[in-house]
Amino acid sequence: MLEVKNLAKAYAGRQILKDISFTLKDGQIMTIVGPSGAGKTTLLRIIAGLESKDSGEILIDGKEDLTQVGVVFQDYNLFPNLNVLENITLAPKLVLKKSKEEAEKEAMTLLDRLQMKGREKQYPFQLSGGQKQRVAIARALAMKPKILCYDEPTSALDPNLRVEVEKLIVSLKETGLTQLIITHDLAFAENVADQMLKVKPLSEA
Template sequence: MLEVKNLSKAYNDRQILKDISFTLNDGDILTIVGPSGAGKTTLLRIIAGLETNDDGQILIDGKKYDSGKVGVVFQDFNLFPNLNVLENITLAPKLVLKKEKQEAEDDAMRLLTQLQMAGHEKQYPYQLSGGQKQRVAIARALAMQPKILCYDEPTSALDPNLRQEVEKMILGLKKTGLTQLIITHDLQFAKNVADQVLKVKPLNEG
């Protein structure tokens, strides 16, 4: 379970987040919705350990927060252009988790099959569509065995008719017991996939 309690963040005296609190139960999906400037991505970056918060606390299973338990799928996917799909997915498990090459590749192929990307493992990012890049980015994040997977605007970089495919993929991952947190401005998408929706707005709107 992820608990966020009274989280606050400011940049150069501009308050971005103030007293944000929520609980995300294991296996559930939380969507955080709001317009640009509401601090959604800042919140995700804090949860992912990429930014520090000024006040408040984050707990996972009632214990001090460990950002290593959180995976992130970025809006622009951040795939390494010089590595093929299989290499993108296996790099971190080999370096960080110290997995042997064969084990890392076996795990990667299992994830690619699960995400309907088997057969693409030797392709490079420039050869993939936006939806395919997203699936590779998800596989790469899952390869690190996170307890929670976070997405930053998973539908924004994709053709609108792919939204339903993204919904099916996220709900499919939910069936595996994965806990997911999604940042989005797409309220309908948020309602379609979420167990709970947290709405945020720019602080200057009161």
């Protein structure tokens, strides 16, 4: 279970987040919606341990351990010089100390699940936006996160691909994965969410 308690963050004297609190149960999907400037991405980055908070608590199963959080970035952040399989297996080999064989076996299982089997030798420039996103999801899942966060997963996708992303996120929920999604797409947010958190710029609060 993810618990966020009274989270606050300011940049250069400007308050971005103030007293943000919520609870996300295991296996559920939360969407965080709001306009640009509301602090959605800042909130995600703090939960993922990529930025520091000014105050508050972030607890996973009662402990402040953000190593269990994976992130799928808006621009995917795939390594252009590595093929799909190499992108997915790099961190498990370096961080989790898995053998090449074990990492590749698990990566192929993920690619199969995400309907990307047969593309493991392709490079990011050979993939569509939706395919890059699936590789980014596979790369995050390869690290066995307890919680997977997405930053605007539908922003660069056409309506047909948005529906595919919805199906994919719901299918991952069926595996027991807890998911946190930052989005400005209200219809998408309502379709996938067990619960929704609406944020707005503090100047409007």
